[in-house]
Amino acid sequence: MGSTDRPDLAAMLAPLTRSLIAMERPVLEAHGLSMWGYSVLIALSRGPARGQGVLAQEIGADKTRIIAVLDDLQKHGLIDRTPDPADRRARLLELTTEGRRIVTRTQAEIQSREEQQVLRHLPPADRRGFLSALRTLAELPRDGIDDNPGAD
Amino acid sequence: MGSTDRPDLAAMLAPLTRSLIAMERPVLEAHGLSMWGYSVLIALSRGPARGQGVLAQEIGADKTRIIAVLDDLQKHGLIDRTPDPADRRARLLELTTEGRRIVTRTQAEIQSREEQQVLRHLPPADRRGFLSALRTLAELPRDGIDDNPGAD
DNA sequence: TATTGTTATACTCTATAACTATA
DNA sequence: TATAGTTATAGAGTATAACAATA
Numbered sequence: 381m382g383s384t385d386r387p388d389l390a391a392m393l394a395p396l397t398r399s400l401i402a403m404e405r406p407v408l409e410a411h412g413l414s415m416w417g418y419s420v421l422i423a424l425s426r427g428p429a430r431g432q433g434v435l436a437q438e439i440g441a442d443k444t445r446i447i448a449v450l451d452d453l454q455k456h457g458l459i460d461r462t463p464d465p466a467d468r469r470a471r472l473l474e475l476t477t478e479g480r481r482i483v484t485r486t487q488a489e490i491q492s493r494e495e496q497q498v499l500r501h502l503p504p505a506d507r508r509g510f511l512s513a514l515r516t517l518a519e520l521p522r523d524g525i526d527d528n529p530g531a532d
Numbered sequence: 533m534g535s536t537d538r539p540d541l542a543a544m545l546a547p548l549t550r551s552l553i554a555m556e557r558p559v560l561e562a563h564g565l566s567m568w569g570y571s572v573l574i575a576l577s578r579g580p581a582r583g584q585g586v587l588a589q590e591i592g593a594d595k596t597r598i599i600a601v602l603d604d605l606q607k608h609g610l611i612d613r614t615p616d617p618a619d620r621r622a623r624l625l626e627l628t629t630e631g632r633r634i635v636t637r638t639q640a641e642i643q644s645r646e647e648q649q650v651l652r653h654l655p656p657a658d659r660r661g662f663l664s665a666l667r668t669l670a671e672l673p674r675d676g677i678d679d680n681p682g683a684d
Numbered sequence: 685t686a687t688t689g690t691t692a693t694a695c696t697c698t699a700t701a702a703c704t705a706t707a
Numbered sequence: 708t709a710t711a712g713t714t715a716t717a718g719a720g721t722a723t724a725a726c727a728a729t730a
Contacts (some may be wrong), residue, residue, distance in 0.1 A: 391551040392670035400542040469688040510665035518544035
C-alpha cells in the first residue's frame with residue numbers, strides 16, 4: 381500500500397500543468413485574453429450565468445477576483461453584463477457574438493497545440509484512455525477530494 | 533483537429549492539481565514539511581545533488597527560492613549540506629537517515645490517500661493506463677512543451 | 685437583516701538584481 | 708572575469724474585510 385515506485389500524482393501533474401499553461405499563454409495573448417478571462421469565456425460558452433458569484437464559483441475563483449476580468453471582457457465587447465430584471469443586484473452574463481467567435485477560435489488553437497505537442501507523445505489507444513480518465517477525475521466533486529473521509 | 537467537444541487539458545488538470553495539493557497539505561503539515569521541502573526531499577531521495585542550483589532546476593524552482601527551504605530542512609536534521617571538496621563554492625546535498633525516513637513515510641501516506649480518494653474512481657484497467665500515460669507526459673522535457681516548434 | 689457586486693487593504697508567493705566567496 | 712550561494716528589494720497574484728445598492 382503506497383509503495384514508492386511511482387511519483388506522486390501532484391508531483392507529475394503540477395509541472396505538466398505549468399508547461400501546459402505556458403503553452404497556452406502565447407495563444408491567449410494573441411487573442412488579448414488573460415487566463416482568467418479565457419476561463420470565464422469557456423464557462424459562458426456553456427450557457428449564460430445569472431450572477432457573478434455563481435460564475436466565480438463555477439470556475440474556482442473568488443467573487444472579487446473576476447471583477448476586473450469581467451470589466452476587461454466587457455470593455456472589449458466579448459461579454460454582455462446586464463442587471464437581472466428579476467433581481468437587480470445580480471448581473472446576467474453572456475457571450476457576445478464576438479466573444480463566442482474568440483473563444484471558439486482560441487480553444488481550437490489551444491487544443492490543436494495540445495494534441496500536436498503533448499498528446500502526440502501518447503500512443504492513440506493510451507491517448508483516448510488518458511483523456512477519458514482525466515475527464516472522470518476532473519469532474520469529481522472537489523469535496524470528494526479535498527475532504528478527508530478517512531483522515532485519521 | 534481541435535474540435536471543441538472536450539475541455540482543454542490545462543482546464544482539467546489545473547483544478548485537479550489544486551485539489552491534489554490541498555489533499556497533500558495536511559499530510560505534509562503533519563510531518564512539518566512545506567510543499568517545496570517535500571519536493572526537495574523527493575529529489576534527494578533519488579540520490580545526492582552536487583549544487584543547489586542543480587537541485588533547484590531539477591525540481592523546477594529558482595536557485596533563490598529553495599534556500600530558505602534548505603535552511604529549514606537542515607535545521608530539522610533532514611538533510612546534510614556540506615561544501616563540495618572539489619569546488620568549495622558548491623554544496624553537496626543529501627538526505628540524512630531521518631530525512632529518508634520522513635520522506636518515505638510521507639510519500640507512502642500521500643500515495644495511499646491518492647489511491648483511496650482519487651484513483652479509486654477509475655476502473656483498475658483505466659487506472660494503470662492513466663498512470664502510465666501520465667508518467668510519459670510528466671517525463672517529457674519541458675522544452676518540448678514550452679517551446680513552440682510550430683508556432684506560426 | 686441578508687445578499688450582490690464593488691472597492692480597498694494586507695498578505696503570500698515569486699522574480700530580479702545586488703553582494704560575498706571561491707574559482 | 709565567471710560562477711555558487713546568499714540576501715534584499717520589488718512586483719504579481721491572492722485573499723480578507725469594509726462599503727453601497729437592492730432584496
